[in-house]
Amino acid sequence: MRKKPITLAAVGLSLAVAMTGCGGGDAGKTKDAGNASTQTPAANKVKVTVTSWRAEQSEVDLYKKIQAELNKTYPEIELDFKPVKATEYNTSLNVALKTETAADIIHLRPYSGATALADAGYLEPIDGLKGLENFSKDQLIAAQGSDKKQYGVPYMLSSTQILYNKKIFAKYNLQEPKTWDDLMKAAETLKQNKVTPFAFGSKEGWVLSLMHGAIAPQFYGQDFAAKFLKGEAKIDSPEFLKSIEAMNSLAPYFPANFEGLGMEDVRTLFATEQTAMVIDGHFEIASILALNPKLEMDAFAVPPVDPSGKATVSTWVDGSFGINKNSKNKDAAKKVLEFMTTKAYGSLILNNTKSPSPIQGVTTEDPLINKIAKLSSTNAAPYFAVTYLNSGNPTSKATLEGLLQGMYLKKATPKQVVEELQKSVDTWFKPAAAGK
Incomplete structure (x- = not known):
């Protein structure tokens, strides 16, 4: 399933792509x-x-x-x-x-x-x-x-986490990272060995807000959403800026010419073992395995920047x-x-x-899905753009996606991204505190 911006129809209904269920009769x-x-x-x-x-x-x-x-x-x-x-x-x-x-x-x-x-x-x-x-x-x-x-x-729940190739990790003696620094060291090791660390493409905007939703909580903090809703933190705040800078810092570990790659390309790069990792939704797993049923794949939550912090996966209902x-x-x-x-x-x-x-507490016979389900119930952080930025015309979610595309094309700095996004949010968002 691909998550796209949700817009309101005549009575305010939100348009979204439905996820296809898997299962047979009993x-x-x-x-x-x-x-x-x-x-x-x-x-x-x-x-x-x-x-x-x-x-x-x-x-x-x-x-x-x-x-x-x-x-x-x-x-x-x-x-x-x-x-x-x-x-x-x-x-x-x-x-x-x-x-x-x-x-x-x-x-x-x-x-x-x-x-x-x-x-x-x-x-x-x-x-x-x-x-x-x-x-x-x-x-x-x-x-x-x-x-x-x-x-x-x-x-x-839908969730976004880091999927990785177990065979490639084993070849270079890499372990699931415990911290963000560990993740960056692993990416550098792969790059030095001429292995592209992350499958990624910025051609399709929804992929950008999806990835931001996954890694951002480690940079703006677990309480940012609550502060944002109360008007105690803004999009152009230093902590949200850090999340955009983190997105930008991953660019050296993306495939060549990633600016022109779409989700089909991203999926193929990872499935054909040309990359070691992909920050992606669980809903892509079936499509990835359809391309390569023998792929040895596992997943881990986005590791914390602070070693004492908690790893997270981005989830939304x-x-x-x-x-x-x-x-x-x-x-x-x-x-x-x-x-x-x-x-x-x-x-x-x-x-x-x-x-x-x-x-919480439900399980499946599929070990990978079971692992992701457990992470979704114990390490969840909200997908910020879908949960909190899906209003406005165009939506602030769509605005974020366009700005991130511009950043990767070097047409905007991270600071300009948060400044312009704040302008979008200001057109519709009223903090809860404002009504008190």
Whole structure:
């Protein structure tokens, strides 16, 4: 999956590329679900409709498994999954909401998309829902309104970390770095041995904000986001500038002519073992392995600048599920959302989509994905551009991406990047403190 800038449609829906789930049907479990359902009198059955932009067959198959697991606790609830093609989802949902024909449970676009629907009065607040305590504050804000009420249960996490070639690391006696200095020493060792340290290309803007989101927390600090929201820190502050300077400092370790390389090139360089590392989202792993199934790949979190600090992976919530305020089945829908906060549900998502669940403690049989999932739950830092800079016209996220492209073309200095980005943010952002 490629994360791109999220823009608002007519009712404020956020446009985003949907992640394709991986998984097949489970006839045995589906049959069990049917048996469980038949134990409940038909008169007591409740059909809960669910709509989503994930319309692939794998998603339809996943809902059969979700149905079976749900019926172990709520045998009376029948899920009616109504997927809509991703490119048509926003328009379809807009019409359904305005005509009061929308599904009981709505798959919400993250952050600004969910906020827009909540602010428009289309969603039922779910504050106090059993199980919300299983999610972190950073995860929950993906589905909150401007009133700070909760309107959705986080679905899955996307994460960005450093993937590396185990064979190349072993050849040059390199270990997973414990600090940023260790990472730079490893990059220098590889470069001296004529191995390109990082696969990277700046042709596509979203790749730049993705990488910045991964490494920036080690330079502006774990508390920067909170300070930014309160107006205690700004984009043109010295600490945020350090994160841009860090991006610039990696340029000597990128491939030749990286300014003209896109994500397909980046993926190919790493898959064909022409580079030792890539700072990338977990969603690229399947595509990388498709190019080279024999690739010996592992992952580590971005190491801390301060040896006493904590390594981080950049995470963001890829959608949430909320309740239609005009639903006739709110009680049953709430039960479904409560189920979506459980480890049983989280395990289904992780094992079938290969995407980390925001619910801690779930595991998969894939050791690499399991490792990334664990890092996502224990070493998470928010993807700053997606979470906090996705407003404005153009969005400040898009502005950051363009400025970073200019920096790598030597048309802008890091200082100019933060100054111009601050101007973009000033057009729409009002710190929380300003309203007090």
